[in-house]
C-alpha cells in the first residue's frame with residue numbers, strides 16, 4: 338500500500354492533521370504504536386492561551402489562532418461523529434496568594450479581581466487567596482473525548498488508522514524519505530509527517546525530551562446536585578479543571594525524569610496539597626483515577642512545525658504544554674504546507690533549524706557511530722554514504738547515546754589495553770563492577786580513574802551479588818560511585834542477581850524484586866536476565882529502563898543461543914532490548930542487531946581476543962552493520978531459487 342501522506346503518531350496532532358489532509362483530498366495513513374499511550378490522553382485539556390502568560394509573541398499568536406478555531410472545529414467534528422468533545426469555553430480563573438507583579442503579556446484580555454470580587458465569582462476559594470485574574474476567552478476541552486472523536490472522524494472519512502505499528506526508523510536516500518521501517522516491515526508513501534510527540538527524537542535527532550506530568554481526578558460527590566466549579570482554576574503549581582461529567586481533573590507535576598512511568602506518592606501529595614489549599618472542599622471528594630503522561634518538550638518550549646531537511650518529510654511535534662490547544666491550528670498550517678506548499682509566515686518561528694547549532698538532523702547513523710571517539714580519534718574509515726537510514730541512536734531513560742555497543746572493563750591484560758579497546762569500540766557506555774572497584778579486586782585497581790567519565794557514561798553493575806538485598810545495597814553504592822566520579826545525575830544500574838557460580842545464570846525472582854525496589858528509589862534499572870519473554874515483560878511493567886537478555890552464559894563466547902526467545906522479547910518490548918553476555922564474534926554481534934536488538938553489551942569477546950583493541954573495532958563495525966541491516970529490511974527467505982538475471986530475452990538455438 339502506498340498512501341499520499343503517512344503520519345507517524347496518532348495523538349491529537351497526528352489525528353487532527355490526518356483529518357485536515359484527508360478533507361483536502363489526500364490519501365492518509367496514520368501509524369501509531371499505541372493510540373492511548375499518548376500525552377493527548379494524559380492532558381488536562383485546558384485551552385489556556387491567556388492564563389499560560391506566554392511571553393513569546395509568535396507562540397501567543399499561534400495559541401490565539403488555535404483557540405479561535407476551536408468552536409467551529411469541534412462543532413464540525415461533533416456533527417460528523419455524533420459524539421461530544423466536551424469543548425467548553427468556560428474561562429479560566431487564576432487566583433493568587435500574593436500581590437502579582439505586572440503580567441508578562443499585557444495583550445490578553447485579562448481582568449483583575451480583588452479578594453471580594455473573586456469570592457463572589459467563585460465561592461469557596463482558600464482563605465489566603467488575595468485576588469486573581471479572570472481570562473474570559475480561555476476554556477477547556479475533554480482531551481480524552483477529543484482524541485476519541487478525532488479517531489472516529491478520521492475513520493469515517495476514510496483515513497487508514499493502524500494501531501500497534503511502531504516506526505523504528507525513517508529510511509532516506511538521496512535527500513528523500515523512501516519509507517519507514519516498522520515492526521511489520523517497510524511502509525512507503527509520497528509524503529511523511531512526523532507527529533510522534535515526546536518520542537520524536539527516537540526517529541530524528543530533534544531536541545525533544547519527555548517532561549513527565551502526574552495527574553489525578555476527583556468526583557463531585559452525589560449529594561451536590563450542581564457543579565461546584567464551572568470554570569478552570571489555574572493556581573500556583575496546580576490547576577483544577579472541572580468537567581461537565583462531574584469529574585474534576587487536578588494537574589500537574591513537571592518532572593525531568595525521562596520516560597519513568599508511574600505515579601509517585603510525592604507527586605500526588607504535592608498536587609493534593611496545592612489543590613486543597615486553593616479550593617479546600619476538594620479534601621472530601623472521592624478520588625477517581627491517577628495517571629501520568631509525557632509532554633513533548635523542546636529547549637525553548639515552542640513546537641517544531643514545518644519543513645524538515647527532506648522535502649517529503651514534514652514535522653509537527655514538540656507541542657509541550659499546549660498541544661491540545663494547538664491541534665486545530667497545527668492541522669491547518671501543516672495541511673496548507675503539504676497540500677498547497679503554502680507556508681504561513683508564522684511557521685518560520687517554529688522551524689527545526691533554530692536548534693541546528695546544537696544538533697544536526699542530517700548526520701547519518703554511520704557517521705555518528707564511526708566518528709564517536711570518546712575524545713580520541715579512532716581510525717575508522719567507513720564509507721560516507723548517502724544511502725544511510727536515519728537513526729537517532731539509543732535512548733535509555735531519556736538519555737540518548739549514538740553508539741549501540743556497551744562494553745565492560747574486566748578480563749583485560751592491562752589497563753592500557755582496556756583504555757585502547759574502549760576507544761576502538763566507539764562505545765559511550767561502559768559497565769563497571771561496583772564491588773570489584775570498591776574492593777580494588779585484581780585488575781580493578783585504578784580502574785575508576787582510568788577512563789574519562791566526562792565522555793563515557795558509567796553503568797555501575799551489581800556483579801557478585803547473589804540476592805536481591807545485596808544487589809539493592811550495591812546499586813546504591815554504585816550511584817554514589819558515579820557521583821564521586823562527577824556523574825551527579827547518573828541513576829543507571831545494571832542489575833545482576835546471580836546465585837549460581839557455574840553458569841552465572843541470573844535469579845529471575847531476585848532480579849524482579851530488586852528491580853521493583855530500585856525503580857521506586859528512582860534508579861534507571863537495566864536488568865541482566867535469562868532470555869525469558871514473560872520476565873522481560875514483568876520487568877518492563879515495573880518500570881525498568883531496558884531489559885538485557887543473555888545470548889549465552891557470561892564469558893562463554895558461545896554466541897546467540899537464545900535467538901527465538903530474544904526475538905519474542907524484541908517483538909513485545911516498549912523499552913530498549915540490550916543483548917548481553919555470551920557474544921563471541923562480530924558475526925554474532927551483527928546477528929543480534931539484525932534481529933532488532935537495540936544494543937549489545939560485550940566484554941569477554943573483546944578483552945580475551947588476541948588483539949583486544951582490533952576486536953573492539955570489529956565489534957563496533959558489526960554493531961553498526963547489524964543495525965543498518967535491520968533498518969534496511971532483510972529480504973524474505975524463500976524455499977526455492979529465483980534467478981537474479983531476467984529469464985526472458987535469452988538467445989535460443
Ligand SMILES: Cc1cc2nc3c(=O)[nH]c(=O)nc-3n(C[C@H](O)[C@H](O)[C@H](O)COP(=O)(O)OP(=O)(O)OC[C@H]3O[C@@H](n4cnc5c(N)ncnc54)[C@H](O)[C@@H]3O)c2cc1C
Nearest residue numbers: 346348350370376377381382383504534550659660661662
Ligand atoms: C500531564 C499533562 C497535562 C497536559 N495538559 C495540557 C493542557 O491542559 N492543554 C494543552 O493544550 N496541552 C496539555 N498537555 C500537552 C499535550 O497533551 C501535548 O502537547 C499533546 O498531547 C501532544 O500531542 P502529540 O499528538 O504531539 O503527542 P502524543 O499525544 O504524545 O501522541 C504521540 C503518539 O505517537 C505515538 N508514537 C510515538 N512514537 C512512535 C513510533 N515510533 N511509531 C509509531 N507511533 C509512535 C505514541 O504512541 C502516541 O500515541 C499536557 C500534557 C501532559 C502530559
Ligand SMILES: CC(=O)[C@@H](O)[C@H](O)COP(=O)(O)O
Nearest residue numbers: 745891892918919939940941
Ligand atoms: C561486564 C559484564 O557486565 C558482563 O558480565 C556482561 O554480561 C558481558 O558478558 P560477556 O563477557 O560474555 O560479553
